[in-house]
Amino acid sequence: MLSDNDHIEGLFSEAAPNWDLNRIYADLQAASGKEVKPFEKACLRGLLCRYRPGQLAFKLTWTSGALRVELNKGLYRSLEAIANQPINTLRWEKVPEWLEAKGYKVQRQSLNNEFFQDYSRANLADWGEAPNIQTFYGRTEELTKLEQWIVRDRCHLLAICGMGGIGKTAMAVKLIENIQSQFDCFIWRSLRGAQPTAQLIADLLQFLNNSQSPQIGSSISDLLEVLRQKRCLIVLDDFEATLQDGELVGAYRQGCELHSELLQRVGSERHQSSLILIGREQPKEISMNQGEDQPIRFYKVNGLQRQGAFELLRARGFTGSENGLEALIQQYRGNPSALRIVAGTIQELFNGNVSEFLKQTALALGDVLRTLLYQQFERLSKLEKDVLYWLAIKHRPVSLANLRSEMNLQTSGSELIDALESLRWRSLIEKITEQEEVMFLLEPVVLKYVNRKFVEEVSKEISAIALQQNLKSINLLQSHVLVEDHAPDSIRAMQIRLVLKPIKDKLAKAIAQNNIELESLRELLASHSQNQASEATSYTEVNLTLIGLWW
Ligand SMILES: Nc1ncnc2c1ncn2[C@@H]1O[C@H](COP(=O)(O)OP(=O)(O)O)[C@@H](O)[C@H]1O
Ligand SMILES: [Mg+2]
DSSP: OOOOHHHHHHHHGGGGGTBHHHHHHHHHHHHHOOOOHHHHHHHHHHHHHTTHHHHHHHTTTTTTTHHHHHHHHTHHHHHHTTOOTTTTOOGGGGGHHHHHHHTOOOOOOGSSSSHHHHHHSSEEEEEETOOOOOOOSSSSHHHHHIIIIIIISSSEEEEOOOOOOOOOOHHHHHHHHHHHHGSSSSEEEEEOOOOOHHHHHHHHHHTTTTTSSHHHHHHHHHHHHHHHHHHHEEEOOOOOBBBBBSSOOOBOOOOTHHHHHHHHHHHOOSOOOEEEEEEEEOOOOTTTTTOOOSSSSEOOOOOOOOOHHHHHHTTTTTSOOOOTTTHHHHHHHOHHHHHHHHHHHHHSSSSTOOOHHHOOOOOOOOOOHHHHHHHHHHHEEEEHHHHHHHHHOOSEEEEEHHHHHHHHHHHHHHHHHHHHHHHHHTSSSSEEEEETEEEEOHHHHHHHHHHHHHHHHHHHHHHHHHHHHHHOOOOOOHSSSSSSSSSOOOHHHHHHIIHHHHHHHHHHHHHHHHHOHHHHHHHHHHHHHHHTOOOOTTOOHHHHHHHOOOO
């Protein structure tokens, strides 16, 4: 098992290839006269990778407030000192800029090592926040296909999309390594910080121009001019960060609205360059115009194929002949993050016995994957979340008609279709056709996550009901059923085990801890419930009966 310190030390390690971290740590220590703490080092690395403080706090499992206080007391002040900046002027997003100006960024081309020498074949390359991918399995055919799209077909705009952790970034790094020599210049940027369009363009131009023509402006037209003059390759990773939370796919965050024009113009105008977008969601500028005969292409990244997945597992200590390996790969759909995580769990907790693991736990989600899914889930609209909860409860493919009738939607049917499409673009659900009917289901890793989240949220509602002795905080208990009346027995059994039982346990705990008298709570709820009886579409009574708060 990883200790807390190992966990912190492994965080944001992708900063290492790009920054002279040891020199920064040493200078920070000299400036403050104190040792730089592991969490400060982790925060520094995260800031260099353009994570926001809130995201740092989440990964470190701190509250944002506490983290900000600590950083303000220590790290920020020392950073101001080593960057020769006035005290109390540091804003977190300035950190990479200031440290680069002070020469702490690694010049990759100058490193005397085979890996980096390879990159220097392109005249000009800036790998930005791209991670250094040391182990990479499978995906040979996929890489060949993408290479052809960019090099042979001279595709202008390529979107590589898929759920978090599926291997988009790693695959793009491999792709670029193969094709970079075909370009005059190459730049990689992560949009994790949701830089406004103008700032992004200025950043790209500054590099692509190689400071040759300082008089050049920083508009989208200026960028296109450079894309015409030179064969440039631009990679924009974490593109979903520029899109708004809580909206259906497609709307940009404030400041990033002009990204839309950038994509449209790069896709449609004449030039000799390529722009690769990497993200969880497909931008609408791509979905509307992409096609195999078009300069705009879309590639959906799925899990590793059997062979690649086997190689990955072999590298993590399996011989390849263990019973259950095949089923394990199937269960995680070849998702490399998921496989890496469960491989570790199986080795540590099950002595490498895959079948035993599969028997005991369906999906043990590790920290990494949970973080990825958490971020993705928090971005969804209410309707999208509701759909995911329903699909999680159902535990099997569901048709649109069925979903619509169960959900008792106040909204129109087309909104539900939009939400399903949106979820599909976000790679959270799959669409399949069964006996000529279109059905929707959750990706297995997502299913496990959403189920947990549902139980957590409903448990909160139940605890609030018990404490407040009324039904005011009811929400999911009204809109979703916990156990379906008419589901097949095997599904009902699952709903009882995975949903109802944990919720009842939580309630029992809340009741015991707060000395609540169950009988009087039931009576109170019955009277409240009668007052609300007009809500015919509600699942409240069914659910309360199941939980034992109503009869
Ligand atoms: N083909 C692969 N072989 C081995 N490891 C991989 C492969 N693809 C991804 N990984 C690993 O899985 C993790 C998630 O991959 P990443 O590319 O960051 O996912 P994404 O960008 O889709 O969120 C990383 O640790 C990465 O190194
Ligand atoms: Mg990525």
